Amino acid sequence: MCxxxxxxxxxxxxxxxxxxxxxxxxVLASGSPVAGAFVRLLDGTGExxxxxxxxxSGDFRxxxxxxxxxxxxxxxxxxxxxxxxxxxxxxxxxxLAVA
Numbered sequence: 001m002c003x004x005x006x007x008x009x010x011x012x013x014x015x016x017x018x019x020x021x022x023x024x025x026x027v028l029a030s031g032s033p034v035a036g037a038f039v040r041l042l043d044g045t046g047e048x049x050x051x052x053x054x055x056x057s058g059d060f061r062x063x064x065x066x067x068x069x070x071x072x073x074x075x076x077x078x079x080x081x082x083x084x085x086x087x088x089x090x091x092x093x094x095x096l097a098v099a
Contacts, residue, residue, distance in 0.1 A: 021063070021066050021088070022063055023069060023092050025039075025059070025084075025095055025096050028097050028098070033056075033058030034054060036075065038051055038052075038053060038074045038075070039052050039071060039096065041064065049064075066086050067086060071096055077099075
């Protein structure tokens with residue numbers, strides 16, 4: 001069982017987006033949410049950093065440092081990858097298509 005918090009829940013109380021970098025998104029297959037996809041966070045050198053399981057609505061969330069990150073989704077619907085650059089604190093959003 002994954003120890004990550006429920007990915008569909010709003011940001012935790014006390015999250016300060018002026019100081020914290022949060023990467024959020026949704027895993028989609030042909031425009032429909034993909035529940036249960038494994039979403040991996042890779043740093044700028046391609047090293048594995050973290051993994052969460054997408055919620056029933058395909059949502060995922062990572063707290064990270066500013067920088068360029070690769071997000072990789074693995075699911076029964078297929079796999080996909082996206083690069084997201086977080087140039088500073090705040091909420092950084094992406095959609096991750098799998099095929």
